[in-house]
Amino acid sequence: MYEGAAKARYHHGDLRAVLLEAAEAELSEKSIENFSLRGVAKRAGVSHAAPAHHFGDVDGLLTALAAIGHRRFVALQNVRQKRAVKEGAAQLVAAGLGYIDFAMTNPALFRLMFSSKRPDFCQGELAEAATIAFEKLLDDVGRYRNGDPREDDGVMADAMSTWAMVHGLADLLNGGRMKFLQNLPRKRREELLADMILRAASPG
Amino acid sequence: MYEGAAKARYHHGDLRAVLLEAAEAELSEKSIENFSLRGVAKRAGVSHAAPAHHFGDVDGLLTALAAIGHRRFVALQNVRQKRAVKEGAAQLVAAGLGYIDFAMTNPALFRLMFSSKRPDFCQGELAEAATIAFEKLLDDVGRYRNGDPREDDGVMADAMSTWAMVHGLADLLNGGRMKFLQNLPRKRREELLADMILRAASPG
DNA sequence: TTATAATCTTGTCACTGTCAAGTTCGATTT
């Protein structure tokens, strides 16, 4: 099972992982509109039909990729929160800025996760990863609001409001549609974004 | 130039318009991921290469479609506003609900307009339509805030905040991601949406 | 009428995703 150079072998050990890396590279370069399964195979140095064995079809590969994306998405938010003040508002803002940062750093992956019908969210791996991300949102808003969205519809509305704001900012910035914010220096931009996030999270 | 049945003719009169209708049908049925130029031609009852003459390539057709989408997008918001109370807040909410309604009624077209790299926003027709939609947003927020986003960065920030909220709601509802709001009865949902929109538009 | 240009068709190309059949090879059994 061990090998130094996995290249020349027929059974090559962890092709699945290699294909996922190749797929992410393909996705960032070609964007989802021109994503090609054969292109992924070529990147991985493998025959054009090899991916099918691990992922079934294109959508299967994209589903696996979306799952990985969601896990990194949550991880990035957690990193930001560890660096922030340990208090409800600051933690919520940190998560939101992480959300937005992820979108701007991984534009194609973000689109795959939120604006594509190809990933199958019923599939176990992805369903789980997406649920974790959602539950994290509920937790963060719950902590800020001193309540539980799962039990209090008012807090749940705050959570949806916060999500919409953060997601809208992420999506519009990702699409290059908000030049006003884009052209601001990073620090000033994050100040404004923080203000908007808390606006959305706080009931009138 | 006149003809009752444009079908059997070689030069068929308004193929461009027919193709655009066919393209919209193709888009709603197949969604952008499986949109096919040849499928559009088939729908229009015309040879597979006919669309190229009017739109260049697929992206050209999608660009024209996105332009039409933006015009209908603005029109729907205007309709809602005419039915609403003539006052800043109510007018802003009406526009926002129109925005969201458009997304839910034309999911694939909405995705084409806001989550695709294929339409060319530098192209005249689309650039103009998109600008009109953006300017309308600035006007509506400006009226509500009693200011002009173009001259006051604070009001501009409110406009971006409002846009992000409305767009986030539209995109997430479109993607079927906000079951809490989706399962609410229409009236109750619109109440909550209205509240969120005004939250976003009002500075802390 | 004739020329000209716009409109549409036909044919072809490289590329795509998927499927079926074949090859290689690790692992298990005997």
Added chain:
DNA sequence: AAATCGAACTTGACAGTGACAAGATTATAA
């Protein structure tokens, strides 16, 4: 140690795609 089995990967083929070139048809205008 040999045989077997099944998983991992390849090869080859097929229909469908977007784009291009070349030809056919028709409106316009000279």
